Amino acid sequence: MMWRRGRALDDLDEDIREHLARETEENIARGMSPQEADAAARRAFGSVTRTKEDTRAIWVPIWADQLLLDVRYALRLVRRSPGFASLVVATLAVGIGLTTAVFSVVNAVLLRPLAYGAPSRLVWIVTYDDRVPIKSIEVVSAPDFVAFHDHASTLERVVAFFIGMERVTAKDGVVATRVATVSSDFWDLAGATPVLGRLPTTNEDAIVLSHAYFERVFNGDSSVVGRMVTIDDRQVLLAGVLPRTFRPQLPAPVAVSLPPGEVEAYHATAIQPPSPTDRSIRLFYVIARTKPGVNIAQVRSELETLRADVLRAYPRLASAPRLRVTPFADVLVGHARRPLWAMLLVKSLWRITAYPAGFDPEHVLTLKVQMSGQAYRTPERKRAYLAEVLQQASAVPGVLATGVSSDADSRLFLVRQDGPPMPILDRPIVRLNVTSAGYAATVGMRIVEGRWMTDDEPSPVYVINEALARGE
């Protein structure tokens, strides 16, 4: 009796379960005990997880390729009219059934309209060196910036900035913070109006926080505004907090490896031209707003002239010979598109949401612990600290299980005892994750055969995954 049609993948789990059940029944009919029969059926089938993944993978490329095409098409449109393209891609992305998670990635990376006023007049200014075979970094030196800022008549506002990670000391300890160091015109160009406190005045050594960071690190406590905070061992005034809606796009530096994320604090900096004998040099990214009615060629030509003066004033400056001025919108889109990483991210996120994990990620909270310094030098001290953390965590109401694991960064060479001797380089390598007794239960890992480890095994105990058990 036929009774329902649906999408092919809808009942893959059930299909496989049925298959295993039939095989088990036949094994029983051949005289095996139910337990033997079940184990034999599973053995004959191989990895169920792998089968599901392979089967789902059959259907993935249609969506992924489609998405890639859509994004490529959108990128062409974004350059022509950002607003319209956002709408189109939003519709397509929703239409092809992507999850919210993926969509927000695309949205953050590609589609957010420019947050600045008069976006069509924004330009990105870089200097670079085309005499070297490798691609040089594209930045602007402090003397060039000061010349552009003070003398360019084609530019209305000129902003220098740099993004890096700095250590901010808050109540609960030291927090690695994504800080944008910005020159004085930044506030006006980005349209920043604080919801708490005020903006730094010119030449004031002060920071302004993003709203999310203020809430996360300072618990939204407005009494910190106007006080001093410690950044990288320096005392700086916490001048204000920006509104939730303030999210200017600042391209992250390519040369520095930064974790992904939004800027959490803005640090005002005064940029002075160095003394002519000073050989050290500060480098920045530069965004500028042109005066109305000025075109890029005019900006370029004026800046070239100004640079010639700089070169005369700083003959010893190792200056990049070439200058490039591009519309800022192109730079943002280019950044997102260039290495296609956004796409890869989207794909892998899609995989994460589409594929079952070997554990149950629901209701699992994670916390990363890093131990350094004198207090944790010995393994005993580290162990004692972890035991304390686990004990306190399990005492929290609502916590069902706690466990700890290493970051799976160790590797082991495998040698088969019954196999022929193998040169070390040919030996298979496996990743080793050192864990506690509670770990499997905490992350909801299923034990297919055998048992998990305890916290006091007399000799080393290993648990392997199904792929390794099959000898892959």
Next chain:
Amino acid sequence: MSTEDRLELLQGTLDLLILRSLRRGPAHGHAIMQAIERRSGSVLRVEQGSLYPALHRLIKRGWITFEHGTSENNRRAKYYTLTAKGLKQLAVETSNWEKLATAIARVLRPA
């Protein structure tokens, strides 16, 4: 027959064998696997896990389709069926296979 005497399927032949076994009528996954093994005199061993990706590949190409039904002992099962397009493809693949088999046999034949 012991496991040692069995042969793994050649890459790509599973699709052909699935199409062929479905020519006799709709069948669920386990039955398809059994049919292939039985008809080969238990010489061919279908790696059971690889059956499902293959079935879905064939669905995607439009060569087979599927329906839900209840099986002999009143259990739910997904029945795979050959489509008209699949039947045509079966003819093509069978002919290709015969050509290939003949050619290989010719190469291997003692001169």
